[in-house]
Each structure stands twice: as structure tokens, then as C-alpha cells.
Amino acid sequence: MKAPDMINTRTKSGLLAAMLAACAYFPLHAAAGVFDDDEARKAILDLRAKVAAITADLNTRLDTKSDKSSTLDLVAQNEQTLQQIAQLRDQIEVLANDLATAQKRQKDYYTDLDARLRKLEPHQVTIDGKAAQVDPAEQKSYDAALLLFKAGDYKNAAAALTEFVRNYPESGYAANAQYWLGNAYYAQRDCKGAIAAQQVVLKAYPDSPKAADAMLNIASCQTELKDKGAKKTLQELIKNYPDSSAAATAKERLTTK
Numbered sequence: 001m002k003a004p005d006m007i008n009t010r011t012k013s014g015l016l017a018a019m020l021a022a023c024a025y026f027p028l029h030a031a032a033g034v035f036d037d038d039e040a041r042k043a044i045l046d047l048r049a050k051v052a053a054i055t056a057d058l059n060t061r062l063d064t065k066s067d068k069s070s071t072l073d074l075v076a077q078n079e080q081t082l083q084q085i086a087q088l089r090d091q092i093e094v095l096a097n098d099l100a101t102a103q104k105r106q107k108d109y110y111t112d113l114d115a116r117l118r119k120l121e122p123h124q125v126t127i128d129g130k131a132a133q134v135d136p137a138e139q140k141s142y143d144a145a146l147l148l149f150k151a152g153d154y155k156n157a158a159a160a161l162t163e164f165v166r167n168y169p170e171s172g173y174a175a176n177a178q179y180w181l182g183n184a185y186y187a188q189r190d191c192k193g194a195i196a197a198q199q200v201v202l203k204a205y206p207d208s209p210k211a212a213d214a215m216l217n218i219a220s221c222q223t224e225l226k227d228k229g230a231k232k233t234l235q236e237l238i239k240n241y242p243d244s245s246a247a248a249t250a251k252e253r254l255t256t257k
Helices: 003-030 037-120 136-150 154-167 174-187 191-204 210-224 229-240 245-256
Strands: 123-127 130-134
Touching (some): 136 154, 191 210, 210 229, 229 245
Antiparallel strands (some): 123 130
16 A cells, blocks of 8 residues: 555544544533533543544554555565576576586696697607607607608608608617618618618617617628628627627528628
């Protein structure tokens, strides 16, 4: 109920009370000769009490109607608030999904970045039973050169292996690359080039597992060139690397000479 209506209602109740009081007053005044003063005072007090009771009842009823109106307003406000909360929850859910998606993308990005960085970092490999740190570019260069050799492209393999040992002289693959370079020359029937390449293996990498095989290849080339030094090379091979398979082969060759 609006404030003006409540004021009007209360005004009406006041007028009603005044009218009731007036109606009660006139009969009492007219009968003043019948009642004595005490009885008149008592009747007036009783009437005033009744008017007060009626007024209180009207006010109570009006207040009750006002409370109900206020309650309805509160219910409407509550429903509006609930709707706003529901909208906020929807927005929070959308934001939560966006955040989860962003976090996943960020995680995928860093995972991919880490993988790329790892590809650029040196990694440990085992070469002829020995652990070595190898740069990714170094690994790629060596693998490419060796792939050319296995494919029978000995000329390009020799060029790639030469470039490798020049770029990575301290590489764990350097001894192997130098050894395969000698084989690439030999495959092209370039025995002088093969001997020179294998002698680098013996000089620069004497402890390499490929050293014994390099000496055996040198002896083979010397034999083809009819170099008398082949026998001496085989003897040194047996002396320097007695437990190698190349030494066993050298012994067999010496017995047939």
C-alpha cells in the first residue's frame, strides 16, 4: 500500500473515531438529568475506551496491510536479486571456461617451447660404448653424411664427412666420421686418399675403437698399391690392438703371405 493511501486511511479512521465520539456525546448530554456525575464520567470513559479500541484495531489492520505490501516488495526484490545472481553465475562459468582454455593454451605453449629448446640443447649419446654430449646440429650433420655413405653416394658422403670433421673436430663422432671418410675414399678406389684419412684416425684418435679397423684398411690399400709396408702395418696392428677383431684378421693375412 502506498504512503498516500495509508495517510488517507488513517485520516478516515480518525474521522470515524471523532464521529463515534460525537454520537456518544450527544445522548449522554441529553440524558444528563437522568445520570449523576459519576455514572456520566464512567460512560464517557467506557465510550472513549471503545473508540480507542476501534482506532487501535483499524491501525493494526492498516499496519498489517502495510507489512504485507512490504513483504511483497521484499519478495519481488529477492526474485530480482536471485536473477542477478543467476546471471553472475553464468558469467563466472563463462569466465572460468575461458580461464581454463587460456591456461591449457599456455601450458601447451610452454610444453612446445620446452620441447623445442630441448631439441637445441646438447644431449647424451653412447658412441662405441662411451658417453658423449652431442649438439643437435652436430648429430644432424653426422647422420646426414652417414646416410649418404650407406646410400652408396660416396663422393657426396666424402664431402659431407670432410665438412663434419672440420666443423666438429672435438665431437664424439669425429673419430667415426674420419674413419668413414677413409672408407668413402676407398669405395671410390682412391687408396691414397683412404690411407691419408685413416692415418688421421690413428694419429688424432688412437684410443678409438675404429683405430684397429683403420690400420687394417691402411694395410688393404697398401696391398692394392703393392706397397711393401702392408706387412709392417699388419704386425703393428696385432701389437697395438691384440684383442681386436681386426688383429685376428691381420694374423690370417700374415699367414697367407
